[in-house]
Each structure stands twice: as C-alpha cells, then as structure tokens.
Amino acid sequence: MSYKAEYIWIDGTEPTARLRSKTKVLPDGAALPDWGFDGSSTNQAPGDNSDCVLKPVFSCPDPVRGGDHKLVLCEVYLVDGTPHPTNNRARLLPVAERFAVQDSWFGIEQEYTFFQAGRPLGFPETGFPAPQGPYYCGVGADEVFGREIVEKHMDACIEAGLAVSGINAEVMPGQWEFQIGPAGPVEVADHLWIARWLLYRIAEDFNVAATLDPKPAKGDWNGAGAHTNFSTKAMREGYDAIITACEALGGEGKVAEHIEGYGHGIADRLTGEHETAPFDVYTYGVSDRGASVRIPWQVEVDKQGYIEDRRPNANCDPYNVTRLLVGTCCAALEKAGQV
Structure with missing residues (x-):
C-alpha cells in the first residue's frame, strides 16, 4: 500500500508570496525524501537554471484526504545545499x-x-x-x-x-x-x-x-x-x-x-x-x-x-x-x- 504526501511550500511571488503544493505517492512507512520542482514557474529560478529543492520540515495528518495521508511543509533550498533567498524560515531559526x-x-x-x-x-x-x-x-x-x-x-x-x-x-x-x-x-x-x-x-x-x-x-x-x-x-x-x-x-x-x-x-x-x-x-x-x-x-x-x-x-x-x-x-x- 501507499500514502499520499502533499508537499507544500512558499513561493517567490512578490510583493506577497503564495503557497504551492504537489503530491508525492510513497510506500507505507517510507520516510519523506527531499524533492525537486521547477522554480522558474514559482518565481524562484530562471528558466535556464530552474531546479529548486523541497526539504520537509514539518508534517501532519492530511484531514482532506484522510487515512494515512500527510501534509508536508517544506523549506526551499538551492541545489548547492543553501537556503533559497525566499526561505524566511531559515532566517528565523538562528x-x-x-x-x-x-x-x-x-x-x-x-x-x-x-x-x-x-x-x-x-x-x-x-x-x-x-x-x-x-x-x-x-x-x-x-x-x-x-x-x-x-x-x-x-x-x-x-x-x-x-x-x-x-x-x-x-x-x-x-x-x-x-x-x-x-x-x-x-x-x-x-x-x-x-x-x-x-x-x-x-x-x-x-x-x-x-x-x-x-x-x-x-x-x-x-x-x-x-x-x-x-x-x-x-x-x-x-x-x-x-x-x-x-x-x-x-x-x-x-x-x-x-x-x-x-x-x-x-x-x-x-x-x-x-x-x-x-x-x-x-x-x-x-x-x-x-x-x-x-x-x-x-x-x-x-x-x-x-x-x-x-x-x-x-x-x-x-x-x-x-x-x-x-x-x-x-x-x-x-x-x-x-x-
């Protein structure tokens, strides 16, 4: 069996950021992996270098889908392993x-x-x-x-x-x-x-x-x-x-x-x-x-x-x-x- 993980992140829209999300299907019991997305479509990267990374930081039961499905809040990172400039959570942590x-x-x-x-x-x-x-x-x-x-x-x-x-x-x-x-x-x-x-x-x-x-x-x-x-x-x-x-x-x-x-x-x-x-x-x-x-x-x-x-x-x-x-x-x- 599998479960659905709704990966949620904050985009780079200005002057006010928007929420984005997409679904990953994972085997039951599987950990939440990092995942990529097209940052050129979320105002977070240029088209010729568009890959950004989602790092799960908080998850909870998904009350919309029910069952064992999850909502997964993610921080956005660059592919070099540093927080994306739009990642305000990373600025709060220290x-x-x-x-x-x-x-x-x-x-x-x-x-x-x-x-x-x-x-x-x-x-x-x-x-x-x-x-x-x-x-x-x-x-x-x-x-x-x-x-x-x-x-x-x-x-x-x-x-x-x-x-x-x-x-x-x-x-x-x-x-x-x-x-x-x-x-x-x-x-x-x-x-x-x-x-x-x-x-x-x-x-x-x-x-x-x-x-x-x-x-x-x-x-x-x-x-x-x-x-x-x-x-x-x-x-x-x-x-x-x-x-x-x-x-x-x-x-x-x-x-x-x-x-x-x-x-x-x-x-x-x-x-x-x-x-x-x-x-x-x-x-x-x-x-x-x-x-x-x-x-x-x-x-x-x-x-x-x-x-x-x-x-x-x-x-x-x-x-x-x-x-x-x-x-x-x-x-x-x-x-x-x-x-």
Missing part, C-alpha cells in the same frame, strides 16, 4: 535558537476575507451591504456568510493536530479570523502556513476564494490583520519586562524595520482609523486597540502576561513577524537582565 532560553510564546490572529464572483462574500451584486457593526461575532443569515467553510476549516485544523485555538466572524461581511497558538516562534509559523493552505483548499470545494488582502474593500471597512500576541517567560512573570518589550519595539530604527517585515500594503490598512495606529507612528497602551501595541487590561491588573502587536498584516510571513519580535524584544530583555 534567532529563535539564540534566544530559546527566554521561552517565547506566540498566538497569531489570522484574519481573512472570502470572495466569490469578484466581491466579498455577502456583498450584494451592486452597491454595498449595511455598514459594519452587526457582523463581528454575529449570528444569522443576514449577518454571517461562509460559516460552513469556516467550521470545516476549524475541524480540519484540529484533525491535523495544529495549535488552532479559536475562530470568530470579523467586522466586515465575509471576513473571518482563526487563531493559532500559543506556540513557539517556529512552530506557530509552521502551523499558520499549513492552516492557510487548508483554508484555501477547503474553500475550493465551495467555489469560494479566501484572500489575505490587508484592505479587501476600500472605504469605511476594517482591513485584515494578523494581530500577534507575544510573551517571554519574564513577561509572563512580571510587568517590568512587558514595558521593556514595548519600549524596545519603539526604539531607533525598529519601527521602520518591523513595518517593512509585517506585510505588503500595510500603509493602506494602518491609517489611524478602523482600530489601527498610523503605520509610521509607534504607540503602546493598555486596552488601546488604536495603538500599535496593546497591553490587555488584565495584564496590567495581574502585572504579568503578554502584549499584542496589532501591526502585522493578514498577508504577513509569520516567519518574519516572529523573527522580528524575538530579535527586538528578547535582545532588549537580555540587555536589561530580564530573562
């Missing part, structure tokens, strides 16, 4: 290892929007639906669109063993969110990429597309983000470390560095309206969803916990987001002796 003693945890809130026939699911053929307000965490056919897909996606994430921790309808019709975490910087990003693939794949069966566009509908509608909750052991044990992390994120050069790594089109979403801070201004505050970084009110009460970086776009690469947060915050905590 940072995560360097600061591993601080035991970073992440929870990423992935917002996304369903589209069908060229418009957000739930939008009328002409004009616009009623203004946002009743849709967030709503219930009823006049307020919620795409729930069947969302439920199937959540079930699939659970069956795959991903660290999914919840779902909810978002502020705009056809807009939803799922959460991955708590998990470490590499694990949370691996799980998020697989969860994204499952979302696209399951929505296929309903002739619906899911998009991570950070501003899928222009005008007076919320954008789509990937709010990132972050803590270290010191932050989970004391408030001073939380303030140190918040201050570090606003340090010299850090605002621009993080914004650059938080997803394309971020200026369209971070306008200072619709529960955002302007992309070029850094602020933090308790219970403030209009700040760049929010300290939850319970964290201030308990004097320990986590922070929420509200800036990452829905289309961010989570390997970049976790690398930047660990690199900035953990270095500052180390310097302050708060580890």
Whole structure:
C-alpha cells in the first residue's frame, strides 16, 4: 500500500508570496525524501537554471484526504545545499535558537476575507451591504456568510493536530479570523502556513476564494490583520519586562524595520482609523486597540502576561513577524537582565 504526501511550500511571488503544493505517492512507512520542482514557474529560478529543492520540515495528518495521508511543509533550498533567498524560515531559526532560553510564546490572529464572483462574500451584486457593526461575532443569515467553510476549516485544523485555538466572524461581511497558538516562534509559523493552505483548499470545494488582502474593500471597512500576541517567560512573570518589550519595539530604527517585515500594503490598512495606529507612528497602551501595541487590561491588573502587536498584516510571513519580535524584544530583555 501507499500514502499520499502533499508537499507544500512558499513561493517567490512578490510583493506577497503564495503557497504551492504537489503530491508525492510513497510506500507505507517510507520516510519523506527531499524533492525537486521547477522554480522558474514559482518565481524562484530562471528558466535556464530552474531546479529548486523541497526539504520537509514539518508534517501532519492530511484531514482532506484522510487515512494515512500527510501534509508536508517544506523549506526551499538551492541545489548547492543553501537556503533559497525566499526561505524566511531559515532566517528565523538562528534567532529563535539564540534566544530559546527566554521561552517565547506566540498566538497569531489570522484574519481573512472570502470572495466569490469578484466581491466579498455577502456583498450584494451592486452597491454595498449595511455598514459594519452587526457582523463581528454575529449570528444569522443576514449577518454571517461562509460559516460552513469556516467550521470545516476549524475541524480540519484540529484533525491535523495544529495549535488552532479559536475562530470568530470579523467586522466586515465575509471576513473571518482563526487563531493559532500559543506556540513557539517556529512552530506557530509552521502551523499558520499549513492552516492557510487548508483554508484555501477547503474553500475550493465551495467555489469560494479566501484572500489575505490587508484592505479587501476600500472605504469605511476594517482591513485584515494578523494581530500577534507575544510573551517571554519574564513577561509572563512580571510587568517590568512587558514595558521593556514595548519600549524596545519603539526604539531607533525598529519601527521602520518591523513595518517593512509585517506585510505588503500595510500603509493602506494602518491609517489611524478602523482600530489601527498610523503605520509610521509607534504607540503602546493598555486596552488601546488604536495603538500599535496593546497591553490587555488584565495584564496590567495581574502585572504579568503578554502584549499584542496589532501591526502585522493578514498577508504577513509569520516567519518574519516572529523573527522580528524575538530579535527586538528578547535582545532588549537580555540587555536589561530580564530573562
């Protein structure tokens, strides 16, 4: 007997990478080998030197095919054995290892929007639906669109063993969110990429597309983000470390560095309206969803916990987001002796 391994990787499309996948049939019990692909068709190689290599780094049960079939997340390498320039996971690994003693945890809130026939699911053929307000965490056919897909996606994430921790309808019709975490910087990003693939794949069966566009509908509608909750052991044990992390994120050069790594089109979403801070201004505050970084009110009460970086776009690469947060915050905590 054989099993199917769906090899999944992140391509080189700019400004926002896409997911690609293909199926390898393997004998039962066989290990997952490296595999090649045509990088000239994924914006990762020229046509006259097109071979790239897929190296499996994470696998889980395939809830779409069932049985013993697997989903296999891969890093992309060049044939000389070095990471491909688009391989952001490889850039994260040494940072995560360097600061591993601080035991970073992440929870990423992935917002996304369903589209069908060229418009957000739930939008009328002409004009616009009623203004946002009743849709967030709503219930009823006049307020919620795409729930069947969302439920199937959540079930699939659970069956795959991903660290999914919840779902909810978002502020705009056809807009939803799922959460991955708590998990470490590499694990949370691996799980998020697989969860994204499952979302696209399951929505296929309903002739619906899911998009991570950070501003899928222009005008007076919320954008789509990937709010990132972050803590270290010191932050989970004391408030001073939380303030140190918040201050570090606003340090010299850090605002621009993080914004650059938080997803394309971020200026369209971070306008200072619709529960955002302007992309070029850094602020933090308790219970403030209009700040760049929010300290939850319970964290201030308990004097320990986590922070929420509200800036990452829905289309961010989570390997970049976790690398930047660990690199900035953990270095500052180390310097302050708060580890």
